[in-house]
Amino acid sequence: MNRHNGSAYAAWAVALAVLLAAPFIGLYPVFMMKALCFAIFACGFNLLLGFTGLLSFGHAAYLGAAAYVTGWLVRSAGFSPELGVLAGMLGAGLLGAVVGAIAIRRQGIYFAMITLAMAQMVYFVWLQAPFTGGEDGLQGVMRGHLFGLIPLQSDLVLYYVVLAVFVAVFLGVIRIVHSPYGQVLKAIRENEPRAISLGYDVDRYKLLAFILSTMLAGLAGSLKTMVLGFATLTDAHWSLSGEVVLMTLLGGMGTFAGPVLGAFTIIGLQDLLADRVGSWVTVIIGAIFVVCVVGFRRGIVGELLAWQQRRQGPRG
Numbered sequence: 001m002n003r004h005n006g007s008a009y010a011a012w013a014v015a016l017a018v019l020l021a022a023p024f025i026g027l028y029p030v031f032m033m034k035a036l037c038f039a040i041f042a043c044g045f046n047l048l049l050g051f052t053g054l055l056s057f058g059h060a061a062y063l064g065a066a067a068y069v070t071g072w073l074v075r076s077a078g079f080s081p082e083l084g085v086l087a088g089m090l091g092a093g094l095l096g097a098v099v100g101a102i103a104i105r106r107q108g109i110y111f112a113m114i115t116l117a118m119a120q121m122v123y124f125v126w127l128q129a130p131f132t133g134g135e136d137g138l139q140g141v142m143r144g145h146l147f148g149l150i151p152l153q154s155d156l157v158l159y160y161v162v163l164a165v166f167v168a169v170f171l172g173v174i175r176i177v178h179s180p181y182g183q184v185l186k187a188i189r190e191n192e193p194r195a196i197s198l199g200y201d202v203d204r205y206k207l208l209a210f211i212l213s214t215m216l217a218g219l220a221g222s223l224k225t226m227v228l229g230f231a232t233l234t235d236a237h238w239s240l241s242g243e244v245v246l247m248t249l250l251g252g253m254g255t256f257a258g259p260v261l262g263a264f265t266i267i268g269l270q271d272l273l274a275d276r277v278g279s280w281v282t283v284i285i286g287a288i289f290v291v292c293v294v295g296f297r298r299g300i301v302g303e304l305l306a307w308q309q310r311r312q313g314p315r316g
Contacts, residue, residue: 012052019032030155031271035268036222039220041059041263042248042259042262043259044169044261045059045217045259046173047177051185052056053188054055054206054210057115057116057242058119059119060097060217060241061095061118061122061123062092062095062237063092063217063236063240065088065095066218067224067235069092069222070222070225070226071219072138073088079102080146081152081226083144088219089219092214092218092221093218095122096210096214096218099210101207102114102209103134123236126236127233132231138232141230141231170260181275240307247265248299249289249293250265250288250289250296250300252305253299255301269288270285
């Protein structure tokens with residue numbers, strides 16, 4: 001067990017060292033920031049799907065909502081970057097509380113369909129609202145100064161700010177899952193009727209998990225707007241909800257590093273193949289999803305952990 005923990009800590013230390021050195025080893029900071037934003041998005045989604053067992057088909061709605069809220073407040077209302085990001089995160093959490101209060105009354109496919117339907121309603125709000133720019137999106141969002149002191153115009157400076165936020169989110173998710181609250185979430189995932197029989201208010205636990213997940217999605221959307229300088233309808237489209245499901249399943253649902261690896265893999269493939277195969281990139285990613293579901297049902301990290309357990313089993 002100690003050896004397993006030691007190897008895990010070593011792997012995380014190496015990954016952190018690579019992320020710290022990324023701008024200096026030829027990795028484009030804007031691409032890395034975009035990947036880190038989607039890694040935050042996937043970590044939040046994994047908290048809901050991997051550790052609570054709730055499949056949301058409309059999680060892009062919260063990323064898009066936060067992206068628009070942050071973009072408009074920073075560009076038009078003169079908010080500072082940190083206040084804009086905080087407002088976007090809280091806005092996504094408030095929207096998640098409303099949707100979650102409706103959706104958690106149902107289970108399985110009915111829960112998923114309700115989240116998808118509500119997300120489509122939110123999408124059409126952003127399409128029709130006058131302050132969102134419609135199909136053109138919200139353009140010209142300035143980065144400004146963090147806390148009035150740190151200039152974020154530099155990609156390098158902003159990269160390390162986004163990296164710090166990602167590390168905090170990653171450690172926060174680990175802390176939540178290992179807390180007594182996280183153990184109840186896993187009990188609900190494994191056997192909800194038994195959790196109810198033990199006296200837990202299951203709906204309240206699931207609603208809180210849903211809100212936390214949507215707030216992390218909102219944080220990802222707000223940071224993405226600050227990085228790229230705009231928010232568009234793509235941020236709230238249902239296809240993005242499908243991508244975060246793919247990221248989580250490809251990396252390994254119910255693991256900590258899996259969604260991060262899945263996010264970097266999908267964003268990397270999109271960036272690499274976009275100029276070479278055009279619209280066929282969607283077909284390629286779809287084929288990868290099929291291969292993952294058929295051949296690697298635990299995901300990349302899940303299969304590696306299962307292989308390690310099988311290898312250590314006879315020795316134990």
